[in-house]
Amino acid sequence: MNNHDDFDLIDEEGPGGRSRLIYWLLGIALLLIFGFMVGLAFATLNNRLSNEPDTAVATYTPTQALVIGGNTATPPPMETSATGPGSGDATPQTPTAGPSTATAPASATPMACAIDVDPAFGGADALLGCPASPPGQIIWAAWEPFERGAMFWRSDNDQAGYFLNSGGWSHIEEGWGGQEVPSRGVPPAGLFAPERGFGYVWGSRDDIFAGLGWATDTEKGFCARIQDFENGFMLQSEAVPSCTSDNLYNHAAGGNWPTIRFLAAADGSWSGSIGSGSRSPDALPAPGETMTPGATTSPTALPAASVTAPPAQSGGVSTAADATRPREQGRFFASRAGAIALDGSFSDWSSDWIPIETVVYGDAAYSGGEDLSARAQFAWSDAGLYVALRVRDERYRPGPAGSDLWQGDSMEINIDRLLAADFDADQADGDDYQIGLAFGAEGNQLSGYRWLPYSEEGAFQPAGAVTEQREDGAQRGYNLETLLPWSLFDIDGATLPAEAALGFVLAVNDNDGDNPAQETIIATSPARSRHDNPTQWGTLILLP
Incomplete structure (x- = not known):
């Protein structure tokens, strides 16, 4: 028979009871965590499916303009697109809260040049670098148009060059000291063989003759506004009465003078108008004209110099009784x-x-x-x-x-x-x-x-x-x-x-x-x- 004291000393839980309690506690904790995660996920999903748009990010679009000789080319503004889900608008709504995340690019730093650009050539420094000669220079120059280009000489440095309507120009290295001009035969009707220095080079160099063809007019002297730059020069004819001490006639002041305004780069390219033809990359539209970038006009022959006089007239010819000089x-x-x-x-x-x-x-x-x-x-x-x-x-x-x-x-x-x-x-x-x-x-x-x-x-x-x-x-x-x-x-x-x-x-x-x-x-x-x-x-x- 059992003793009462012996009963009291027996454990009420069977073997393994404590382990089961721990498992229950862990299970309850996991259920709580799962419930929290489900609630969080539900809240997030509900927020995603709501109709509130995302905040747009503003984009800074710089607008740049290049000005050459008074003409301005401005690129069209770029569009800013929205990327937020649920947005059917091409243009995002203006942000109403929160700091802007837009970052403006650094501003372009203007080129610092020691010499001013001639106002007539405004913007040329963007293409040719800083000026290398002062603004406002007007020099004596010579010009002769050809079938496929022109020849040019400037008095300030005694340099000459030739320009091709098809593109490209080059310095003429040969000098002329009055040597006999080589002949290329009789020019075709209405055309001319150049004379003096132009004729000497044209007659001596087959590449120049092949590139230019025959002259369409005689050589003419004119006054030119000019400025040298680090990587070339720019020039335009000027209709002033004269620019020489001995008052030589400036043909650019005459009514039949063609437009001569060009930019000549050191890399052998040119832009503008040379009288016999034009080339106008977008950097240099001719004054008053809109030109397609890279377009080339067909050479236009200038009227040939003629010695055919206007209708002869003797009316008004004086007699000795009318007037004589001292x-x-x-x-x-x-x-x-x-x-x-x-x-x-x-x-x-x-x-x-x-x-x-x-x-x-x-x-x-x-x-x-x-x-x-x-x-x-x-x-x-x-x-x-x-x-x-x-x-x-x-x-x-x-x-x-x-x-x-x-x-x-x-x-x-x-x-x-x-x-x-x-x-x-x-x-x-x-x-x-x-x-x-x-x-x-x-x-x-x-x-x-x-x-x-x-x-x-x-x-x-x-x-x-x-x-x-x-x-x-x-x-x-x-x-x-x-x-x-x-x-x-x-x-x-x-x-x-x-x-x-x-x-x-x-x-x-x-x-x-x-x-x-x-x-x-x-x-x-x-x-x-x-x-x-x-x-x-x-x-x-x-x-x-």
């Missing part, structure tokens, strides 16, 4: 011509020879009559003005043909057709003329050029002959006989009044050096100091 400026007479053979022998001339010995330029280079002196006679017919000229010159040095023939041994004549009409005008105008004759490399080939009036400038071929003067087997000068047609001076020779009086001066240029230059001038008028001042000329009277 006698001390020279008063000369031309007899009616008989039969004159233009052979340089003077056997058909019977008037007195007029001495020409007054030095009007270059006293320092003049050493006396053997260095330079001349004698002349004049005659006329309905066809034109005959000139006989005997020049004493101990050293014959030809100059360039064309517009710079005055830089060598040569002759010039100025005529004022309407002497009385603008007697006191000291600036040449449309009735004032200047022509020149050169005698070729060997002194036996005539060529002519007309400088005034500017609207009729161009080369012409005079009739006549030039021969050497020789003594003791040595050359001592040259003889000239020529007929200058009245059409050169817009005169109808058949209707000239009796004793017609024309403003007149004849000048002889001399160069004794090896390079083209105008060292000395002698003239029939001691007053002649400018080529374009008719009040300094004398008078030529045509006798019946």
Whole structure:
């Protein structure tokens, strides 16, 4: 039988009871954690499925503009898109809370240049780097258009280059010191062979000839605004009266001058307009035009220089009774011509020879009559003005043909057709003329050029002959006989009044050096100091 004390000492739980309690507690904890997670997930899902949009992130879109020569190109603004789920709007709503997460890019730092950009070339520094020369420079330059491009020379650094309409330009490294210009034959109708330095390079280099073709006009001088940059230069023609100390005519001031405005980069590319063609990458639209980037226009031939005069007119030609210049400026007479053979022998001339010995330029280079002196006679017919000229010159040095023939041994004549009409005008105008004759490399080939009036400038071929003067087997000068047609001076020779009086001066240029230059001038008028001042000329009277 069991003892009561023994019963009290027996454990009420069977083996393993404590372990079961721990398991229950762990299970309850897991259920609580599971319930919490389910609730959290439900809350998150409910928030995701609600209609509240996400907060948009603002995007900063910079707008940049490039300005070249007053033209501005602005790219279109970029669109900002929303990416939040449930949003059907292309443009996000403006954030209403929270700090913006937009980060603006760093602002572009303007290029700091020590020299200002010329206002006419504003923005060129973005393409060519900082200026390397000061703004506002206007220089003397030369330009000649070709079938497929142009040639260019600048006086400030005596550099030349050629430009191709198809793209690209290059410096011309060859120099010219008055050498003979190589011939490429007779130019096609309406086209020209370039002369002087342009002609020398064009005639010597086959690549330039093949690239440019023939010239479409003669070389012209003009005034150019120019500025050099680290990686090229920019230029545009300027319609100022002149930009040289001797008042050379600026063709850019004339009404027929083509647009010349371009940017030339050091990498051999160019943009803009060169008269015979245009290339306009978006960096350089021509003023007043909208051009497609990279577009090239077809070469347009410029009107060829012509010596065909406007309709001849003798109305208004003065007589000796109307007006004459002061006698001390020279008063000369031309007899009616008989039969004159233009052979340089003077056997058909019977008037007195007029001495020409007054030095009007270059006293320092003049050493006396053997260095330079001349004698002349004049005659006329309905066809034109005959000139006989005997020049004493101990050293014959030809100059360039064309517009710079005055830089060598040569002759010039100025005529004022309407002497009385603008007697006191000291600036040449449309009735004032200047022509020149050169005698070729060997002194036996005539060529002519007309400088005034500017609207009729161009080369012409005079009739006549030039021969050497020789003594003791040595050359001592040259003889000239020529007929200058009245059409050169817009005169109808058949209707000239009796004793017609024309403003007149004849000048002889001399160069004794090896390079083209105008060292000395002698003239029939001691007053002649400018080529374009008719009040300094004398008078030529045509006798019946």
